[in-house]
Amino acid sequence: KHILIVPGDGIGQEVTEVGKKVLEKIATKFGHDFTYDEALIGHVAIEATGDPLPAETLEKMKASDAVLFGAVGHPKYDNDPSAKVRPEQGLLKMRKELGLYANLRPIKLFDELLSASSIKPEILKGADILFFRELTGDIYFGEKGRKNNGDTAYDVAEYSRYEVERIGRKAFEAARTRKKHLVSVDKANVLESSRLWREVIQKLALEYPDVTVEYQFVDATAMLLIKDPKRFDVVVTANLFGDILTDEASQIAGSMGMLASASIGDGTGVYEPIHGSAHDITGKGLANPMASVLSAALLLDISFGMKAESEVVINAVDQVLKKGFRTGDIADATTDKSMILGTDAIG
């Protein structure tokens, strides 16, 4: 199996190194032959080549069996709304070119982190949500631009039936293997693209009579996720709503630093933390690498079908937490300072 490592920007570099080490360890332990290569994306790719997704990186991705990804982004571009070339373009182009239309974001709280969240433990205990975020459509990829001499800016949100159907199907299939409850999130009381979304999910639901479907407006979901996270099992939603809701839901898991994601579709799967490049802590060795480690676990499970190997990794994370080790982001007032470790040490 050939794995491409794409650390990207900021703490992406630091955490992906730990994720890779875990893959190497698994290969040794289970006698697998994993080979590795590395490639550039985002700000580091712009600096080196002028292109946030160099052709070479894309070719390497297509030729690999799976990609372990870090993060992209740089504050330099955030505060310059007129920048023409941006790190995020590399990420979005990768998603589109690899046909990564389904982004899976499992939100599960390790018991040891019950008190690390800002939400009450009794509200959280037992929460276990699997998000399916559509990843290659919506307002991310529609036409955008300026008119009226630059005084008006627009972005087009767009969905076609087949796009909703293929992500919907994945969500229904997953719900079947879980609690058979699916929440479809849209804003059908305002958006035409949401009305199409709802139509397609309603039709699909007829094929999955064993799954209970609930339709929610995105504003209600944003509220209910915090009020009662346990009422959710599988959630399926559009690209933009998924971006917002999964970041919000990271608080259910105690910290963004614990959340992994899998982007799958037509070809090579890409596995990455849901956190960003976090330039405020870059280079300090403080970043929590567990989201990258858990991304490696998803890679083993989903792209390689290595269930046992994946579980060994998840279990290792659990053991580290059980022993009381923490990174800063998941420490709380009761944590013994000597148990707070940096990126490498906890890795």
Next chain:
Amino acid sequence: KHILIVPGDGIGQEVTEVGKKVLEKIATKFGHDFTYDEALIGHVAIEATGDPLPAETLEKMKASDAVLFGAVGHPKYDNDPSAKVRPEQGLLKMRKELGLYANLRPIKLFDELLSASSIKPEILKGADILFFRELTGDIYFGEKGRKNNGDTAYDVAEYSRYEVERIGRKAFEAARTRKKHLVSVDKANVLESSRLWREVIQKLALEYPDVTVEYQFVDATAMLLIKDPKRFDVVVTANLFGDILTDEASQIAGSMGMLASASIGDGTGVYEPIHGSAHDITGKGLANPMASVLSAALLLDISFGMKAESEVVINAVDQVLKKGFRTGDIADATTDKSMILGTDAIG
């Protein structure tokens, strides 16, 4: 002063009646001469006239000094994506026709409700956020429709400079009277309309050097609101992001049933709870009317400049809570059952 009462749908009817009673009481107590009229909107207007915002309602709104509004919506339309006439169209048309471009949503927790939230009391205590949601632009009002024989649906998000500037200015002015901290929320790493948004706010910021401005991506804000609500003072954002974030932030106040909003702009101001029509509890006398009562308080303050009267209302809500009275939505495990009252009784 002439006040138009527009209860709309579902629990809108029940809670607005209580809000009106409070206005009547204030008039008596302070010797004001308030006159009232009533008008239809939403589902009830469709049933009566076929139009979710009858011309008569709009005329009455324009002719009044302030509008006390309930809610619109009906499940019948939610599950029928192909319905051509919808209650929400009445609400959106009202916002556009009255030029209500600024929606103010204060999020403040009454001390007595500290334990009613799913968020930990120590995270919440002292949180006090004022949202400015843009209300007449964005993907709500851009072109929308179908193409490819109905197989593709689209919605256009659009902002012009002057739209961002006028709401931005209101937010900066408010920040000046508070903690002088403004968070501007967008998705400038992906959306062109957000890049224009950020450009305009950056330019405005030069006129308000005493206000500290922080720029956040909407996904980060969705996370930070729950992680650390106290880091926010004034927040300004686009229509769709504001819809999602303010519903989410309702959990900071314990319940949506406690949150009022003011929609202001070119003419008559409209005051309404942020909750919806809640057909699941309609007609049961269970709805919490405090958001309507607090909307009446905002009406007195903002449209009539009656600060003292407004404070008397807010204080009355506080006293009711201090005495231990609750509606179901803000009761918790420690609440004495006999203290849980219905809509009228608590009103």
